[in-house]
Amino acid sequence: MICRLLRDGALDGEYAPALTISDSIHNPFGSYAFNDLLSHLCSNISSSKSQARALVLIAFDRSPLFYIDLLKSNGLDVAASDKWIRILDCYSDPLGWKDKLLGRGIHVNFSKTGATPFKDAGNMEKLFTSIVDIGRGVAGPSKVRFSVAIDSVSAMLRHATLGSVSGLLSKLRSHDQVSCMFWLVHSDLHECKASAALEYMSSMVATLEPGTHSSDGHGQNSQGGKFNVRFKRRNGRVKVTSEEFHMEKSGIKFLSVSSEKLMVNQNLIPKVQFNLHLSEKERVDKAKVVLPFEHQGNGETIQIYDGRQSLSEGQTDPHSKRPGSTNKLTTETPGSKGEIHYIHIDLIWKCWDNIIAFTTELAVELEKLLQALRVTYHMELTTANFCILRDHLFTASDITSSLDTAAIEAS
Amino acid sequence: MKQSLLDEALGPEEEEEISSTTSRVFLIEDCVEASGDFVLHHLMKRALSSTDRTGGGGVLFVALAHPFSHYDRILRKLGCNLIMLRDNNRFVFFNMLKLDCPDGDGTHTIEGGVVELYGRIQKAVEISTSNGCNKGCITIMIDDISLLEIAAHGSANHILNFVHYCRTLTTEMDCSLVMLNHDDIYSSMESSGLILPLEYLADVIIKAEPLATGLATDVHGQLTVVKKGTGNEHGHMSYWTRNFHFKVKENNVEYFYPGSRT
DSSP states (O other), rough: HHHHHHHHHOTTSOOOOOOOEBBBTTBOHHHHHHHHHHHHHHHHHHHTSSSOOOEEEEEEOOOOOHHHHHHHHOOOOSGGGGTTEEEEEESOOOTTTHHHTTTTTTTOOOOOOEEEEEEOOOOOHHHHHHHHHHHHHHHHHOOOOOEEEOOOOHHHHSSHHHHHHHHHHHHHHTTTTEEEEEEEEEEEGGHHHHHHHHHTTEEEEEEEEOOOEEESEEEEEEEEEEEEEEEEEEOOOEEEEEEEEEEETEEEEEEEEHHHHHHHHHHSSSSSSSOOOHHHHHHHHHHOOOGGGGGGSSSSSOOOOSSSSOTTOOOOHHHHHHHOEEEOOOOOTTSSOOOOOOEEEEEOOSSSHHHHHHHHHHHHHHHHHHSOOOOOHHHHHHHHHHHHHHHHOOHHHHHHHHHHHHHHOOO | OOHHHHHHHHOSSSSOOOOOOOOOEEEEEOOOOOOOOHHHHHHHHHHHHHTTTTTTEEEEEESSSSHHHHHHHHHHHHHHHHHHHHHHHHHHEETTOOOSSSSSSSOHHHHEEEEHHHHHHHHHHHHHHHHSOSOOEEEEEEEEEHHHHHHHHOOOOHHHHHHHHHHHHHHOOOOEEEEEEESSSOOTHHHHHHHHHHHHHEEEEEEOOOTTTOOSSSOEEEEEEEEEEOOOTTTTTTEEEEEEEEOOOOOOOOOTTTOOOO
């Protein structure tokens, strides 16, 4: 899609489409992406398929010879390239040092290509004039358009201020003979404001993200990653696409997201207008949230809801007033099956008499229940618990006998 | 003779055909606990003893850290006679121990001093290639970049310009460039000033670090070799990272994979 937009060029009276390719030291394949786009665009220009009829390449990072070799390796007719491509050589002598040394008798013949040397990389006004002159020279003075490619805005930003570089890019975009522009920037070499300024001036931003690494036991091999592109439409709408890429000997190869992954994405994510994905920050924040069951136990008694009815606010526990008493919270319904009868017991007994009084009362209650109802599983458990209680409190034989009766009937 | 792990990681000394993808710029990064000097010496010996396509390479050595005698003693142990090579014009030594830009008498600005140094290197390359002394590749070695930065009064931009101009010689005059830089002398804020741009420029980065687990008698540190844009056996271009340990001995350096020593 990038290639198509660059090929189609600009509409009359509008800014030319511009692409920023942004990479970092952890995924330094931006230059390969740049070279790939360059080759595609050159191919379109040479076969007259694009709006632009010529291309001006500003070479800061690689020698013009490198680009000529690149075009040759892509099967382009380099002999006829003079008619549609011109290289402005800001690589060989960007600051005019070699000229200065020439004056001192040191001379090396560097000009092996037909590139136009540029020796004042800090002067953006002069650079703009040179680009436009070269573009007009190759495309013609009329309304024929040309494209502009800059292989390293990072190098430009080393020689000139952000303001002057932005000014140059903006002037080129608005020039009525420029069809499209693209450039490469190493985002981690600059402050955020530089990257943001470049992105504001671009209608497309391609960001390279590191991908998976393969390992052979002694080393790691990084062969690709993700190629995320953000398109800004004329109406302000933004579209984001993501492709995978991997490196091959012949250059960078782009792969659309595999159909398997697409299927998974389609199944998992409903088609909605809003974003359902979490960013890294959101994911971290989510992990930090303390859920209701996690905040207990910090030095306090852990209260786990066990299915029993809790007392409503303001209602005090009657057992706390009268230790050893029982309270039947649910009333039995004769004839209904599977009802659970809860008996709240306050186990804090202060004296022996209270225990006897309590167990007697409990035994009476249990006997009443057993008579009235069929015993449920829960009642069984309750009875068994009181058998254990009985073992610990081996005092009144009449109480134990009544509990024994209850246990036998329950089982 | 069996190649060392470092040689294996750096790739073959002789390329059948010098292409635009040939590794030409080497950056050695080290720190106080693990000096990378031995890698520089290794590359110096490799450049001087290579019997490549046309008969042997030459070295232009820009020394800011040590005098000639220091390198002569070390290279002698490695089997290279620097005095003889210097007499044969295969080894050119620039003694820059007292380099200061601008210099004391005020004849040069910072840029003027750096341009002067580049001019000397360019002239030496020109002489070496024109008189036929070095039929092979010429290697420009800088020991070290951080001292060059000190000589330039901390102006990283001038140093980067200088390195860029040296890099133009690699493509236009069939040279290689080897630089040593200290990784631990920059704060995190300054790291983007010189370290990152140099890493972008380099085709091969060799990083010497101490072991994360601390000092050991049998292992003096670990080397990480990052080689950009190298084709592998599957025909893929990639970004290779290799890790191995090293032990610096009296006359040589032993390289081995972690856990491979008995």
